[in-house]
Amino acid sequence: MSAQEIAFVLLAVVGGIAALRLVTSRNVVHAALYLVVTLAVVGGTYLLLAAEFLAWVQVLIYVGAIVVLLLFSLMLTKAPIGSETLDNQQRGWAALVGAGVLAGLAFLVQDSFTGKRITLRPVRTAQVGTAIFRDFVLPFEVVSVLLLAALIGAVVIARKEEAPEGRPERRVPLIGRRERVHR
Amino acid sequence: MTGLLAATVRLPFLLFFGAFLFSCGVYGVLARRNAVLVLMSIELMLNAVNVNLVAFSAYLKQLTGQVFALFVITVAAAEIGIGLAIVILIYRNRETINVDEISLLKW
Numbered sequence: 001m002s003a004q005e006i007a008f009v010l011l012a013v014v015g016g017i018a019a020l021r022l023v024t025s026r027n028v029v030h031a032a033l034y035l036v037v038t039l040a041v042v043g044g045t046y047l048l049l050a051a052e053f054l055a056w057v058q059v060l061i062y063v064g065a066i067v068v069l070l071l072f073s074l075m076l077t078k079a080p081i082g083s084e085t086l087d088n089q090q091r092g093w094a095a096l097v098g099a100g101v102l103a104g105l106a107f108l109v110q111d112s113f114t115g116k117r118i119t120l121r122p123v124r125t126a127q128v129g130t131a132i133f134r135d136f137v138l139p140f141e142v143v144s145v146l147l148l149a150a151l152i153g154a155v156v157i158a159r160k161e162e163a164p165e166g167r168p169e170r171r172v173p174l175i176g177r178r179e180r181v182h183r
Numbered sequence: 184m185t186g187l188l189a190a191t192v193r194l195p196f197l198l199f200f201g202a203f204l205f206s207c208g209v210y211g212v213l214a215r216r217n218a219v220l221v222l223m224s225i226e227l228m229l230n231a232v233n234v235n236l237v238a239f240s241a242y243l244k245q246l247t248g249q250v251f252a253l254f255v256i257t258v259a260a261a262e263i264g265i266g267l268a269i270v271i272l273i274y275r276n277r278e279t280i281n282v283d284e285i286s287l288l289k290w
Binding site: 023049069 | 191196203206207209210214215217219220223233234241242246249250252253254256258262264265267268269270271272280281282
């Protein structure tokens with residue numbers, strides 16, 4: 001085994017344990033912190049595969065932004081702590097499906113890619129930039145429009161509806177809400 | 184034994200890692216009640232896909248996989264923003280974000 005392989009196996013063991021704990025943890029905040037570990041390990045994998053730019057993007061966007069967003073929403077929704085409220089009754093079936101997916105994928109990988117090796121060679125960030133702006137300009141622009149739409153959409157969805165003048169403030173109507181009020 | 188100049192990594196190692204992360208994500212999406220935890224599991228699955236994309240990008244010596252991984256990260260950021268906005272709106276209206284209690288659209 002090369003040094004890179006040993007490093008990757010160590011990383012993968014840490015990441016795998018963190019991912020398992022993420023989906024089984026009884027505390028939502030711990031789950032979010034395990035998510036940080038998993039995402040950092042994935043970033044480390046990118047570094048190992050010499051995809052340096054992608055690794056830093058992973059750290060900045062996932063670990064920096066998305067996890068903070070998730071933690072904020074956990075606090076805003078006052079998520080309860082306790083196993084019986086975090087998992088539903090389909091746990092056994094879910095474990096079955098997860099194990100089935102893992103077995104299927106593992107069989108496919110074993111069947112198709114045994115013995116294949118990646119020869120590592122550094123990728124300069126300039127090469128990635130050239131690839132994006134030469135071959136993928138249109139998807140890049142489409143993604144920017146998508147981000148803008150998502151930004152506006154998130155603001156419109158999450159903001160509190162302002163009461164029109166003279167009328168009392170009302171909440172955003174949802175079908176179930178009306179039912180509950182009438183009952 | 185490989186020298187420093189021609190460092191290699193076995194491709195199946197990376198693919199197994201990706202498969203394991205993906206399976207954990209599948210389990211989490213199916214088993215969790217809390218909507219925020221479901222979103223976290225979805226992030227896990229997207230990351231598994233990204234690991235595969237980057238691994239194949241290095242294997243095939245093409246950059247397309249890396250560029251796709253960048254796009255996936257961007258779309259994931261948009262998805263998590265919208266998803267959390269919806270979760271917070273549901274919490275404001277229903278005082279719960281347990282996905283099995285929000286079943287108005289279920290037959």
